[in-house]
Amino acid sequence: MYTPADLPADFGEIGLPGRYPFTRGPYPTMYRGRNWTMRQIAGFGQAEETNQRFRYLIAQGQTGLSVDFDMPTLMGLDSDDPMSIGEVGREGVAIDTLPDMAALFDGIDLEQISVSMTINPSAWILLAMYIAVAQDRGYDLHKLSGTIQNDILKEYVAQKEWVFPVRPSMRIVRDTIVYCAEHMARYNPVNISGYHISEAGANAQQEIAFTMAITRAYLEEVAAAGLDVDTFASRLSFFFVSQADLFEEVAKFRAVRRYYAKMVRDRFGAKDPRSMRLRFHAQTAAATLTKPQPLNNIVRTALQALSAVLGGAQSLHTNGLDEAYTIPSELAMKVSLRTQQILADETGVTSVIDPLGGSYYVESLTDQLERGIDEYLAKIDEMGGVIAAIEQGFMQREISDSAYEFARRKASGDRAVVGVNKYVDADSDQKIEVHKLDPESEARQTTRLKAIRADRDPARADAAIRRLLSDAKDPDANLMPATIEAVRAHLSMGEITAALREIFGSYRETPVF
Template sequence: MSDSRSDSTRSLAGDELIKAVTDDVADWEGDELAAFVARAPESREEYRSGSGLPVRRVYTPADLPESWDEIGLPGRYPYTRGPYPTMYRGRNWTMRQIAGFGQAEETNARFRYLIEQGQTGLSVDFDMPTLMGLDSDDPMSLGEVGREGVAIDVLPDMEALFDGIDLEKISVSMTINPSAWILLAMYVAVAQDRGCDLDKLSGTIQNDILKEYIAQKEWVFPIRPSMRIVRDTVVYCSEHMARYNPVNISGYHISEAGANALQEIAFTMAVTRAYVEDVVAAGVDVDSFASRLSFFFVSQADLFEEVAKFRAVRRYYAKMMRERFGATNPQSMRLRFHAQTAAATLTKPQPLNNIVRTALQALSAVLGGAQSLHTNGLDEAYTIPSELAMKVALRTQQILADETGVTSVIDPLGGSYYVENLTSELERGIDDYMARIDEMGGVVAAIEQGFFQREISDTAYDFARRKASGDRPVIGVNKYVDAENDQKVEVHKLDPESEARQISRLKQVRENRDPQRAEAALERLLTLARDDSANLMPATIEAVRAHLSMGEITGALRGVFGSYTETPVF
């Protein structure tokens, strides 16, 4: 959003100071700097940040925002320095290591292990069939069941996943998108059957379908009915689950697809605006649901740019919610985000280097004010992480929290000439992208025209080219390369019988269910699906209670919503 300043705002650097600093820099460049560079030239002609923004040698008070209000104080609009007044002095970020493999029982055991090690929130990874709304016995699922995450087909799977875990006391995040509303329905059913108060459940379901069309490429239905399902989950949670986040708007996957830091936050804000517009158009007041929107960003390699990125997107979001949507509740303007270190930076050569990469990326997330954090395992370039790798990753967060002192001061890089300048540059970059998206007719139109896809592919190609040439160093890959990789790591191995056990349980559940209840539940769901004004969540909860499987639900709804094929971008 464009800067808005009042006459009452205070200048950070007065005209006299700026003139003095500018004159001093000019004198320094013509004297000490010129003489030194003549003797020892700099190693590059041009320096740029990870996202390609020019980086000057030095920054001064002249590079600070014109108004103190652009920086401000933690917990105060525009929340540049953090969404809460005390930040980590009051409570550390949630340490939320993701886990998921095999059957629900196997993942449940990993959950219990991580909780014993001090993890403070659960995060679930689902296998590819579950992500795509397919059952484990679908021919397309062969060989993929439980491989990249846990397999969930029917309600008993979800019951086993959270067996022995108090859902009212631990926050649960679920990384799932096209079939997210079905997983949410199962989660609700499990909680209700245990007698839980839905208003006490905390956590989030990713449920960010637009970024699938932009970057991750996992969808079941066309764009508009998929948007309708997101709307229905947001409305349902706003009415029944006061502490639960029904959508976790994800820049992480946009980045992992090849976008740079600016594109990650700009495209995430464009998607956010589309969701908010959709829910508001359904007659829901923005302040009744905006406080439950949550975000998911990557923490990449360029430490200072990542810190600035988190600060910039927090400020932009606050302005957008107040100025565009008329939000008046401060909670509606506070961007809260989960961060994950960058899987795309992990390398197979010299895998122990990944511990260092992850630690520094985690540091940038903490310095940028993350509310929860996942640190990647050192072996994730090979497979899903082993218990040892997860323990080291969790200990990385615990060392940051308890040994480094970074939690003692809120936004310790606030006021840095470089970080403040970069924060403002990134915020302006979001504005520029939003204007371009508006010219194309909005997010859906831009997706259909391949805009986001082209932007990401061009950036990814440029990065790959620079890495191949050595212009972008990757230690152990194109610089300081070992002749032989002697760093052997123990990797996780999936039980080869897990897939057969999962398929057997699915078939047994189908055989034992009440066929009349299942048929009635499915017919009710299809009837409501044909009415765009109806909310699908209550009927989906009944469908999973009737032990309809995920594949049966999505398969039937394809007959109403259709399917989607992307126009390739070259």
Template sequence: MNTQVDVAANESLVEAKREWEQLTLLPFAQKRPERREQFRTLGGIALERLYTPADLAEHDYLRDAGFPGQFPYARGPYPTMYRAQPWTMRQIAGFGTAVDTNARFRFLIAQGQTGISTDFDMPTLMGYDSDDERSEGEVGREGVAVDTVDDMLDLYAGIDLEQISVSMTINPTAWILLAMYLVTAEERGFDPAKLAGTIQNDIIKEYISQKEWIFPPRPAMRIVRDTIAYSARSLPRYNPVNVSGYHTREAGSTAIQEVAFTLAAGFAYVEEVLALGIPVDEFAPRLSFFFVSQIDFLEEVAKFRAARRIWARYMHERFGAGKAESMRLRFHCQTAGVSCTAREPLNNIARTAIEALAAVLGGAQSLHTNGYDEALSIPSEAAMKIALRTQQIIAEETGVGNTIDALAGSYAVESLTDEIERGCVAYFQEIEKRGGVVRAIEDNYFQMELADAAFDLHLRKERREREVVGVTKYRDDSQNPHVELHHVDEAASERQLARLAATKARRDPAAVAATLAELVRVAKSDENLMPATIEAVRARVTAGEIVNALRPVFGAYVEKPVF
């Protein structure tokens, strides 16, 4: 707004607000003072008492909001959004052996789930086989154990991989699991061009917050680059990277840091692939994102809208993207694990529902809602069913998806959207000044920013600026309702070791040695790692064997711990 009439209207509005403060607010507040001098969002943004059109004086509707499916995509990546079809309901699952987790997938699909999401155990995530010494006590415990492509075949047995999209939460070993997925699809006769799915494969945030790493950042970036380049040529419906803010926020960052660090990682991957000479519009359409939906409802809705707008602007202005698909940010969302409490666990159903609503009003493409037992263990079947039902209630009963981006134009939401964008731009400038994302990781910049934010949030909780119902406030020590938890199957580890031994006994040792040697050769060159990895996986080489063969080539990452 910048016409003379607008400026005059704005001035009179500011004047009227001042008058309201003097005549109405002040005398009232003297009798009934406000609860606090300053209110801040969970992410630490100072929240005004009242937002008015004057706060949006610089806001230009066409420039800053626009229409869904059009630049800058603040109102949504698609022109129809949930009026065409609701978001993908994608509950994560993973425990025990592939056979155990396959049964959970089938249960969730039978309950109306529309996507699959896979959680792997710590050894699989970190590149250790189930029979490695470091895996003791962790096989199949926090996710499913996958050592070879035979595990992958059982994991998705009976599921039509051309019809349902499959997401895998996997990072430093993502390229190996992608190779296993492709061999699985091939051996079952599916067309790679029809495979829809996602590997997380966001190694940057591993060094910042999730802390699953194998190799140092630079070779790790090359691996991500190779998966993106391979997918751009061979997997038109596959998302080779899911750039993730979830873990950074769960580790205690602010909302602004969540968006800023995540989009900065996205830009770093774009630069890495551009350096191969692949044009931006050939790969950027398949980049996808993952954010948390936290409990601070308005801040979260604004955060999602801001993330879309910033990504579109940078992709267009900095990287010269021309295709709509390269500029529109698509994201998966998960409700906040850290917002769930171990005390009175059923309260988590209410928290999760509110967070899920924020994700939907923020325009998420896919959503995982946490089980009420999130703070206690990996989810039980009963907890997952209520979590899925929560999404179904939002989709089928509330009607919030029947109009697009319903909270746009809210003075508060638009103001917060602007503020989050400004905060992110300041971070991008700082990161650039520090020599880019990889350099900033090596210098512990993100790690210290995150540690500071987490400590600040901790102190705010201790000062009780942030209350937690049933824990810091309204605490009821007389009872703590009991809920049935997921049962850890202690025998699963033995079953997995037997599975791995059986595959090793069946395979051709000469093919194992030859494909591994070829993979090492490729790793030492600058060729794409994917084809040689696919051949190794097809020969039933294990993930751990691949990692062990490449460690001498790429080196091992050793963190410089800071706090």
């Protein structure tokens, strides 16, 4: 039970929506002025197949695009690489060269719809392709909106997808932020992601604490390159999970928003309120979805979506009921999108800004979670900062311990999971429609890649790769212009990363037990 004694002594800690410290939301009117962006992720097969899914979702009322890439693309490999066999287009769309990116967005006005790309180690190459497509169509880069995830530090902590060692990877993130600050005023060059930290097993406290530690490292890296914080911080964006504990999730979003505002103002000297305003995309928790009784996943997703909305998300993805089996079918995607639309149009939650603000429980929990961020960052500082903490395996061990404890509680029944360890049906096999990948898609993609390599201008491709390598050797050079020329010369994703690996090296993680 909570009482007025659990409220902050200073009302300023709660404050007003759209004003520092932004506890109650980044904008004064929140959803009364504009609903969150409904951004269902999609990606499979070749670019043309995903393009058709995009068009379907837009026709159903989706207001933003989000792209999932296959494992070879995520790892900077080409579709015809021996390591890619069997994975091309399986868990996302395959993108090897610039013509693939052009096909992905065929018939879609990139100035009118924002695009989020879930990509990390090879993010800057996908950004270069996106820029080249936009320029070829005559778009104004300053009118493009969206984000690349590009959060490489959380890969070493949680998701485990990388190409290069930590420090050159940080340089690439820096280069994308600097380039976008100068050329793409509305674009978010990094989407700092607590979601994957949570999916790896972190609890809510660890998710926001480690995300803020990583955020601080990026801010320090870009500030060291000579940019004033107010020239780029307003374009940083964030990605959090919306987990099962409804009130904890609402408080988590409020706490991290407030902590960020204070950190950017007090530690980095920001003066523009827009720099202090944390804006985030939320996704419901894929790790909570179950194969037994899969229709239960619709209810889980709806309640998790509600906590994201009550916590003030700017953008939201709701998971498909079938995602414990495969990537979502069209039916599952439609139900997920309708879940958001029902929340927006039927429940009345958009009529009141931060309706849980002032709740004795929520305000107390918000304070507790904010203090927890400080406590974790103090430990990380003692280790020499976030990169040193990653290299020492600190965050990885914390997440591993949390994941083990959660799994132990679920196995013992202490943590109830309906349909799995409680209210279990003797026959829980419910027949549902699942997505089926075209078995010929991989062959079509590798054939196209070989044709593009054969048809390109070899002199231009050779000059482009030499320029890229020269810039990579210069720590003060920005890699983005040379990468844009490389993709224009029809160099492939794998060719670019393989060339740079000769300079940057590769990374092998020290196992954590």
